[in-house]
Amino acid sequence: MxxxxxxxxxxxxxxxxxxxxxxxxxxxxxxxxxxxxxxxxxxxxxxxxxxxxxxxxxxxxxxxxxxxxxxxxxxxxxxxxxxxxxMVGRMIHKLDGTTYAIPYDARTNQCxxxxxxxxxxxxxxxxxxxxxxxxxxxxxxxxxxxxxxxxxxxxxxxxxxxxxxxxxxxxxxxxxxxxxxxxxxxxxxxxxxxKYIEHGYLELCIPSNANGGFQMPANYLHIWPRGTFMMIALPNQDCSWTVTLFMPFTNFKKLDSKEKLLQFFEKYFPDSIPLIGKKKLIEDFFSGSPSPLxxxxxxxxxxxxxxxxxxxxxxxxxxxxxxxxxxxxxxxxxxxxxxxxxxxxxxxxxxxxxxxxxxxxxxxxxxxxxxxxxxxxxxxxxxxxxxxxxxxx
Ligand code: FAD
The missing domain is CATH 3.50.50.60 (FAD/NAD(P)-binding domain)
Structure with missing residues (x-):
């Protein structure tokens, strides 16, 4: 003892x-x-x-x-x-797929x-x-x-x-x-x-690349900010990413077919589609349901x-x-x-x-x-x- x-x-x-x-x-x-x-x-x-x-x-x-x-x-x-x-800062993903970093603490490197x-x-x-x-x-x-x-x-x-x-x-x-x-x-x-907020969350996954490495710069909390909703990704030990989509439940409900889901991702998170993979995106999205907060x-x-x-x-x-x-x-x-x-x-x-x-x-x-x-x-x-x-x- x-x-x-x-x-x-x-x-x-x-x-x-x-x-x-x-x-x-x-x-x-x-x-x-x-x-x-x-x-x-x-x-x-x-x-x-x-x-x-x-x-x-x-x-x-x-x-x-x-x-x-x-x-x-x-x-x-x-x-x-x-x-x-x-994770030394946020990595922001813009609609056009370009990214920029915002360090949490550039002076003393806290993370x-x-x-x-x-x-x-x-x-x-x-x-x-x-x-x-x-x-x-x-x-x-x-x-x-x-x-x-x-x-x-x-x-x-x-x-x-x-x-x-x-x-x-x-x-x-x-x-x-x-x-x-x-x-x-x-x-x-x-x-x-x-208080329950009107938004729920659903977890998706970006797998590791063909060499078993990270598909995105690893030392950031990645964010796809889209005004009334957002997606984030945090790195895992096996070089995959846990991706979380936060959105109003009413929006989740509208994505009731593969076509609508892909259209939505092509419009708002286009750079994430090759990272997640279309097949995996569809599978993961429809195998779960959004959780309340x-x-x-x-x-x-x-x-x-x-x-x-x-x-x-x-x-x-x-x-x-x-x-x-x-x-x-x-x-x-x-x-x-x-x-x-x-x-x-x-x-x-x-x-x-x-x-x-x-x-x-x-x-x-x-x-x-x-x-x-x-x-x-x-x-x-x-x-x-x-x-x-x-x-x-
Ligand atoms: P819990 O983790 O909920 O554990 C409670 C335990 O009690 C469970 O094991 C449950 O089975 C048990 N239990 C429940 N009822 C009974 C019962 N009647 N009898 C016996 N056992 C019982 N926090 C952070 O700090 N950083 C983050 O980045 C972060 N990200 C998050 C992302 C999401 C999507 C969510 C939903 C939460 C996040 N959190 C984060 C919050 C974090 O998950 C919680 O604050 C944390 O899990 C709380 O721990 P806890 O032990 O108090 O409760």
């Missing part, structure tokens, strides 16, 4: 984390490092043993918030050096990294196996929670058996449609709002000293600012800092987290909404080219 840092509690807490996605599996590591008993319950099978599910972004942009958290649990270097693909969701999640789960104080339970769906008592009921998805569990602390990291949050909503003074704001994040929600469960955001996972990872960092500060005294830790964190997550949520307009439209406006011209001086 890894050594414990100074300042950990004398009392070992019994903590249940609901949700073994990106944020829950990271949180389990932070808590394990503090020496607590951690039981991680995940609805789905072990992600390391299942093929990539379509409809959940295949890759993500990891930024400084996320890197910081990975560093705390000893995984940043591995992630960046062995798996992350640096974001494209990372695989499954790889990152699997790495976090694998790391948790190095801690004897972490237990992992897959195929367990939370169906009922009495958060004031810290008692939970799960159903095993394979045998349908009910499993009852008690904990000193319940941490809900069970995503945008969180069952823990649903239980919190019964508490008086719990504020909640959600929801934004959730709520508070407080805790119920007394017994329960807390983090990650998308507390603040699902639209993906245009690339900060959903990063902000969720930052939740784990901040929670750990408070546990350190208050020596794991849960009433103080949870109250301060809840009182302070929401302001930043509400701001990230608003920025994410704004950034869709920026990425699909404003990025092409002259002011950016003017700024780029100054950067180049």
């Amino acid at each position: 890894a050594s414990l840092p100074n300042g950990h509690t004398a009392k070992k807490l019994d903590i249940v984390v609901v949700g073994g996605g990106l944020v829950g599996s990271l949180e389990a590591l932070y808590l394990a490092k503090r020496g607590h008993r951690v039981r991680l319950y995940e609805y789905r099978e072990d992600i390391r043993e299942t093929p990539q599910a379509r409809g959940r972004s295949i890759n993500l942009a990891l930024s400084i918030r996320g890197r910081r958290a990975l560093k705390d649990v000893g995984l940043e270097q591995h992630m960046i050096e062995n798996h992350g693909i640096p 974001i990294y494209s990372v695989g969701r499954n790889y990152l999640n699997g790495m976090l789960l694998k790391e948790s196996e190095n801690y004897e104080n972490v237990e992992r339970y897959f195929n367990h769906k939370l169906i009922e929670a009495n958060l004031k008592k810290g008692s939970l009921t799960f159903t095993k998805t394979d045998t349908k058996e009910e499993v009852k569990v008690n904990a000193d602390l319940v941490i809900g990291a069970d995503g945008a449609f969180s069952a823990v949050r649903k239980a919190m909503m019964k508490q008086p003074l719990f504020d909640y709002s959600q 929801v934004s959730v704001k709520c508070r407080p994040y805790n119920v007394d000293d017994k329960a807390l929600i983090i990650g998308d469960a507390a603040h699902a955001v639209v993906p245009f600012y690339g900060q959903g996972m990063n902000a969720g990872f930052e939740d784990c960092t901040l929670l750990d800092q408070l546990m350190q500060k208050y020596k794991d005294d849960l009433p103080r830790v949870l109250e301060e987290f809840s009182d302070t964190r929401w302001k930043d997550t509400y701001a990230i949520s608003d920025l994410a909404m704004y950034n869709y307009v920026e990425m699909r439209d404003l990025v092409t406006r002259p002011s950016y080219r003017i700024r780029k011209a100054f950067d180049d001086l």
Whole structure:
């Protein structure tokens, strides 16, 4: 078992984390490092043993918030050096097929990294196996929670058996449609709002070239901004690209035949057709359906000293600012800092987290909404080219 840092509690807490996605599996590591008993319950099978599910972004942009958290649990270097693909700026694809780059930070060369969701999640789960104080339970769906008592009921998805569990602390990291949050909503003074935007997303793929290399310059987040809709592409380790088309659902509906789809791509994304390939474009487009995008704001994040929600469960955001996972990872960092500060005294830790964190997550949520307009439209406006011209001086 890894050594414990100074300042950990004398009392070992019994903590249940609901949700073994990106944020829950990271949180389990932070808590394990503090020496607590951690039981991680995940609805789905072990992600390391299942093929990539379509409809959940295949890759993500990891930024400084996320890197910081990975560093705390000893995984940043591995992630960046062995798996992350640096993206130093945006590469804009114009209608005529020409491109130009807008660096994120030409002065100090800061960048974001494209990372695989499954790889990152699997790495976090694998790391948790190095801690004897972490237990992992897959195929367990939370169906009922009495958060004031810290008692939970799960159903095993394979045998349908009910499993009852008690904990000193319940941490809900069970995503945008969180069952823990649903239980919190019964508490008086719990504020909640959600918004579905009118746009959905569908993932396509640009395969590697005949030599197994990248078909486009690899170290950029590629964007095809088209005013009311856009397409983006992030690089993968195998030199393919995950391409995401964001568009109003009404537009998706209109593309109901191969001919209409090809006409649409020839008009708006002509340079992408030879990259994706006509056959693959048709196959991938019609084998999936666009997924919705929801934004959730709520508070407080805790119920007394017994329960807390983090990650998308507390603040699902639209993906245009690339900060959903990063902000969720930052939740784990901040929670750990408070546990350190208050020596794991849960009433103080949870109250301060809840009182302070929401302001930043509400701001990230608003920025994410704004950034869709920026990425699909404003990025092409002259002011950016003017700024780029100054950067180049
Ligand atoms: P999730 O990843 O949703 O994990 C929740 C887990 O809880 C799941 O494993 C689920 O199976 C489990 N669960 C759910 N219900 C139950 C239950 N009842 N019982 C037990 N377990 C349960 N973020 C970035 O930072 N950068 C990006 O570039 C980025 N790109 C994105 C692109 C798209 C298209 C989308 C949709 C999102 C993107 N995000 C990005 C956001 C990011 O995916 C989320 O913020 C992140 O996945 C949140 O992690 P989480 O662990 O909180 O939730």
